[in-house]
Amino acid sequence: MFARHHASEIHQAAPADLAARRRQRSLRGSACVSVTRKAPLPGASFGATLCFGIGAGAVVTAAERDPKALPAALAEAKGLVPIQGMNDIARDPDLLIRLSRVFGPEVEDYRNTLTDLKSVHVSVPEILLVSNMPPVGKAPPKRPEPPLAADGLIPVQYPHRKGWHTDQSYRRPPPDISLFYAVTPAQRDTGQTLFANGILAYAALPAALKAKVDGLEGLHAQPGSGRSRDAALAGRTPRAFAVHERSQRQPVVRTHPVTGERSLYLCEWGQMDWFEGPFVGLEPGPHGAGAALLDEIMAHLTERRFCYAHEWTEGDLLIWDNRCLVHAATWFDGDREGRLMWRTTVHGNPGAHYAGEKKSWIPADGLTSQ
Incomplete structure (x- = not known):
């Protein structure tokens, strides 16, 4: 039995520096509120948490009236901004969509992107449900060994x-x-979300390793496609895949379109293609030269000095930039x-x-883009 949330409710949650001071004044002036x-x-060596009164x-x-303020704060924080006290979103999920639109022109409608509909909010299709409860039933990851x-x-x-x-x-x-x-986080000290900053990690790469990754492409595969390292x-x-399901090449080092900073961009066991990759042009497979290089890069990227572990509280909202961060889920009971x-x-x-x-992942567009 779930301690704090009934499964039937899962689809029905009720409807310091000058630049920082300028953004705070902007938010205050736009809706008479302030941070x-x-x-x-x-x-952590990156990120900033915000709390509004x-x-x-x-x-x-306020964010809609000054749509540049929060994106600028996110860029300044190198890609991670938690906002506390956003509990009203659980009662009015459209607030989450409105805020999402501040960060870009398209908020994904999961009905149109081949997403399993059991993981899509029944009345707000731009919301993906991440839950261990039915009908989603996504189990938490295993505890690492040793646990500390x-x-x-x-x-x-x-x-x-x-x-x-x-x-x-x-x-x-x-x-x-x-x-x-x-909406309903796990108990304290479990179910954290971990983040690692690719901008900081790239800047700290040893010269020899930086020379290896500049210009290199990774081959990324969708989880569940049978191309993981375990498989x-x-x-x-x-x-065999349809064209729109094929693994996709991505630069291992991306240039951020807003800040111009360079960042590491790759994943590990479950989201790289371990049959033809993980890197284009290097020996493929889990025992090849590509695997050895990925292990070296990922161990560097996830050093504690580049990481942050978020302890969730009900009503927390985390905003992160996928162009420069990687993240990982943790165990809960x-x-x-x-x-x-x-x-x-x-x-x-x-x-x-x-x-x-x-879009490579939409059948019509995917067929055209190859």
């Missing part, structure tokens, strides 16, 4: 921590921004409690590298 607290994220509706209205790192903290570094990815990297063009909202290690034969999160995905500014491309 009551802005603070760096604990233990008003309800989510007023926050969204050598420093006594939650493990973050690959390969001790697995599951690192960036949303929908198996699509071209890939998405820009994700908004992730806690390759087991000797399975991957199924799915047999004893239900967790319900809402996600939106924003598209529209992947960068010049993708200029003019049609």
